[in-house]
Amino acid sequence: MKDDAPDLATLQTSFAQALQYRPSDVAGLITDNLFSAEQRLQIYRNNFVISLSEVLEATYPAVKAVVGDECFSALARQHILTTPLEQGDVSHYGGGFDQTICAQATLTDAVPYLADLAALEWLVDRASMCNAALAAFPLEKLQGLTEQRLADARLIPQPACWLLNSDYAVASLWLAIRDEQLDGLTIRTSESAIVLPGPAVIATTQAGTALVQLARQHQPLGQASQDMLAVLGELIAAQVFSDILYADEM
Template sequence: MTQGTFIQAVLIPDLPPPPQIRVTEAATRFNVYRNNVVVSLTEALQAAFPAIAQLVGPEFFAAMGGEFVRAHPPQTPVMAFYGAAFPNWLRGFAPVAALPYLPEVAAIEQARREAYHAADAPPLTGEQLARLAPDALVTLCVQPHPAARALRTVQPALAVWAQCIGVPDLARETPPEVLITRPAMAVQVHPAPAGTASTLFALANGVPLGEALGDVNPAHILTCLLGAGALANPKVFPCPT
């Protein structure tokens, strides 16, 4: 029996136990193990996406989580990263089609997880930028902070997430984008102007700051990024050469 065969048998409930364990007592124990695996992975998923669990209810989440677990078994024993595919998977999960904000809420929760576990680096500050000449500012190569994540939203995902989690200051916010950062080792979620995600993407690919900010409200985007600690200090976290 290969490892792949065993994993298939564990995750697909319609499959019989592997031939090597079809003795009645062993098969019974295998079915208990099979159920425990799916339940434990679903519980890990629920812990990672508490707002989604609250929105759909525990019974529905358990059934939905089981579907996801069988389609996306863990690829690593580190459960802190399990479920990264969940937001995109929700987009194609027909039973939640009437809740179009659900994938974006899940994306916010996933981005918060990634920010929490990301490497640390000192942020670039407005005071540091103010010391630069205008020409140097425009051509500055600066990387996003390792914990920074930006998401485009077309649904009121930030408001829905904030209402579920109990963040009243954000419960009325419907920004075009959401910025997640981790200043002082605490994950924070911020409303962000349009263009924030594309700016971070451009910076991550080595585009100079002036070009990355573009022509649409660059001052607003830069103020948002600096205020949230979303840019890394280039002296400590330099651009790749």
């Protein structure tokens, strides 16, 4: 390194910019030896791209399974070079991969559900890092209900819960890839997903995610549509809700 090197913070910023092929003065601070300054930087760039590509592979295995190794490597490289790593902890890297996919018109024309699958996998990754325990729903509180008491009741969703609506059956696709059971899957059908810590992916309808949103807005079940009420039982069974409060408990 040359004698007139800048302060550490400036040097780190310049080096990070150089790794992502962005304008940087860092090459001028490197003394040529066996390798030129640019050759040395290229070694670091290659290692940088490889390391973050491995992070993306771990985060988006279903996307990789759909498009294959070569296409995924190109997507990963594009994402890495256009989406800066903003902190040292790479476990938080990978957000916005669905937007990188959306920017590839040829790919989205061929695989129109891929961006939604990536968006779902990002939620799954977030859920995998959440150590919140799922509260068991008190089923005994459903006994002896009257229609009016239920209409006035308010559901309490699990504190950690992520939602996704899609024009494609990406939740079923994710589950099928995980279980290696792709036979009979119909991808071109609207589907929603609820993701819980674990992680757990629940394939549902827009009525299911709407019911969770209704609960988040502290609205009573009397405001729910018939479609929402139709999926209530299965969402309770899937532990999407942690409790139900009646008017005399609020």
